Amino acid sequence: MKYDFNNNLPIYIQVMDEIKKKIFNGSYLFGTKIDSVRDLALEYGVNPNTVQKALSELEREGLLYSKRSSGRFVSEDIELIENFKKEIIVEKVKIFVKEMEELGYSKEEIIKLIEELN
Known part of the structure; x- marks a missing residue:
């Protein structure tokens, strides 16, 4: 799916918002692994560094967490x-x-x- 990003807002924030929507609407369930940086970059049509920044911010907010060598997962804190x-x-x-x-x-x-x- 091609995303039409708003030029008035940094792309990484818009990627964060899209991932949040997936968490909030149940596309990503509590505790489940999310797609890889590479897969998300392809899905959104953006640079992997942009996705990495978005995911890091979502981790900082507590919505995601990392497991070493396993990837990123949705928080289980409902x-x-x-x-x-x-x-x-x-x-x-x-x-x-x-x-x-x-x-x-x-x-x-x-x-x-x-x-x-x-």
Whole structure:
């Protein structure tokens, strides 16, 4: 799959975001091995060094961990992963609400629109 990266954001951050999506949506299960740097670089169409930087940052955040000579694995800390997921959701909702308010909608109108979609 070819990814269309945003020029306004470093590619390694966008790669991190894509890997986070796979963790959060269950494509990468807790404790499972993720694809190799080389495979991810091919998948995303980026330099392996870019993937390496993204994976290192995800390790630093605690979402991944390394096993010597075995590769990288998704954290088994479900609470940590759920907290990261919630932070992302809250941020996206704040952006959505702000944009809707800029269009002139009140919070009540936004809630009504969302309820109508369900």
